[in-house]
Amino acid sequence: MIEAINLNKNFGKLRVLNNVSFSSANGECIALIGPNGCGKTTLIKCLLGMVVPDSGTLKFKNENIANGWQYRSQIGYMPQIGRYPENMKIGQVMEMLADIRASVHQVDEDLINAFALKKLYHKRMGNLSGGTMQKVSASIAFMFNPEALILDEPTAGLDPVAAEILKEKILTEKAKGKLFLITSHILSELDDIVSHIVYMQDGSIIFYKPINELKNEVGETKLTKAIAHFMNNTTT
């Protein structure tokens, strides 16, 4: 569903993406991991059209996304830190997004209900706690039944209950054949939902493997340990 071919991006002298190529299909749940500054966020931003790559092509459902914008109606995005105009109410943000995606008739309100956000609809964004803000961001990402979801550090800032709700939701949607791209540092949280792992370092993809294969290779049952093992191997 998402395909990248030889993506390159420089910020000034700094090379952030170095010949990145990969391809992912429906139903995959990919964990995008790597140390800080490895290019994870830039890669996501390229997918979302926030950053324009210097060279290379990105395809979404076999269509080049350069200069396109319609394709984003099939993507749900949950940012790491959601910040909204402070005088907007939650209800208004939801309403506005519904306006933007007026073509979607069936709105998925599972998360809104699960987080009980409707009670807070009259609250202004400027007065919300970080956790509530994340709940809003998560709800927005799932609201319009997108085929692909990009979640940037989804569980950071969420309380355990909310994190669990979100995980459940991811599993349900994954079962429907949706593609997930999740960046995270805290791997243990994702152990049970991730199907593939992409590991990035210094702007390059070091590997892109199904989790089972990875576990077999390193012989660890726990993902964290598997990664730690791998990191140790590459650094030494």
Added chain:
Amino acid sequence: MSKIIKYILLDILRNKIVVAYTLFLLAISLTVFSLEDTPQKGLLSLLNLILFIVPLVSIIFSTIYIYNSSEFIELLVSQPLKRNSIWFSLFGGLAGALTLAFIIGAGLPTLIFEHSTTGGAMVLMGALITIIFVAIAMLATVKTRDKAKGIGLAILLWLYFSLVFDGLVLFLLFQFADYPIEKVMVGVSALNPIDLGRILILLKMDVSALMGYTGAIFKDFFGTQKGYIISVIVLVLWIVLPFGYSIKKFNHKDL
């Protein structure tokens, strides 16, 4: 596009600074019109307001608002929206809200107390200058990534247009006093929207004095229907060009 503009407009209108700005303008204009002996003096005080406060608030507020909205802009970009329409909506929201604030705060009192052509011209210029400085602010923010730098740039731009430019013009005037520079001056005035707006108001307010001496050149150009239309077009260009350039930059900007 109109989908988001409405929400941005509502958000800005509820902003404390915008509310304070409106009340401030309202207080000042009501004070000058009720305290001064003649409405003309009220108009004069108001003119200073338009030339000084309005550009300042417009450019600084817009700059800060856009920097503060960077995450929101990212969210919008991740939605199925053209970048053009996002930037346009921000501009529309800012320009609309600040113009509305100006109209309520200063425009309505002016039209109530002094519903002359001078008053009308002043309200029109105030609105145009508001929009122009929103456009300039958008250019400043799109060119600089750093918030502190951007705000600094905005303040410098304001200082340049409201003070430094005129100082330079005055200096040139004194230097080239022996040459026929009146025509050049008309051209130079197009390079600063504040000057151009001020001259158009002067033509209504001090028409008698402008008819003297160099009056000829003022009358021949600004005083005619054609000149007036050209001047207003130039002012509109001051909106279109900075904003057009900023939209071009924004379309290729990495967020």
Added chain:
Amino acid sequence: MRRKLISLIGIGLLFYNSNAATIKVGKTEVCKTIRSAIAKAANNDTIMVLSGIYKENNLVIDKPLTLIGIEYPIIDGENKYENISIKADNVTIDGFKVCNSGISSITDFAGIKIYNRHNAVIVNNIIEDCFFGIYAQFGINCIIKNNKLTAHQVQEQRSGNGIHCWKSDSMQIVGNTISGHRDGIYFEFVTNSIIWRNNSFKNIRYGLHFMFSNSDTYAANIFENNGAGVAVMFSNHVKMFHNYFKENWGDGSYGILLKEISDSYIDGNDFEKNTIGIFVEGASRIEMYNNSFKNNGWGLKIQASCMDITMKHNNFIGNTFDVGTNGSLVLNNFDYNYWDKYDGYDLNRDKVGDIPYRPVSMYSMIIEKYPPAMMLFRSLITSLMDKSEKVVPSLTPENLKDNHPLMKPKQL
């Protein structure tokens, strides 16, 4: 003395009228032309002219006659002739429409011209498209009253003056309306005369042009929208009362231009929306009281060549600049005027400001030197300059100030 003279003439006219005849002129009358009627008439007869168009070439009146037009008979000069020439004393011309006189650069053709005569009375006439309208040359004791003069020339040389008086005395110019001429009313070497309640507007050059004419009064006239306003030059003992000067706009246009004037009074006049209300050059001993200067570019421009000019009890309201000057020498006296730009205070409540007002702003001095600087007027930088000048005067004349500015405008 003068009044006695007039009443004597009145009695004289009554006496003559008793045995004067009336001759009618018209298509159906015995006299078909005015010329034939004049030839037939005896001194002091009355000629009644019925309505119609009369082409009489140059009509010369060489006897003391009274000509009365019924329903404005037209005397057409066919753009070739002087319509009426008065070459006798005691001629009255009343109720004619005089039009299309000849235009010449050698001869001063006029609709009605008085040649070295006394007691001409020219009343209630309409004078249209004549080179000069009514021309008095060595006229004495003539009355020019309630005439309406219009011309439509655009070039100055193709147009003469509306009412033109040259080397005349004791003239009365009253209630005339003049527009479209070169100068509305022109006085040169005219003495002891009065110009009263005339309306002079949209003339090509001056509404009133006044030179070498002493001891005259003009009062309650309206001068509006003339090319260069009103010029009063090289004269003395002139009284200007309650006139209205409005919208005389343009490069070098004034409400009044006073040049080399002395011992004169300017009282109770209104100056509104002129480029310069009063421009004074080389004048001395002039008293300006109770005038109102409103919405002018400059209320008053007073050159350093003036002395002993007294400005008292005038109102300055809404002028771009109240007073302009070209030098630092001030031999004039400003006192008890109202200035709307005054921002001083009155602690002792005597309705007079406690600190003096300086009506000359720094920026007006700059504009005097660098006219294009007008472009920057009212900008932030020039306001700052004006403010700092008020604290520490450097460019503006130190002595040009009103020590007793009024807090409220004087009721005029």
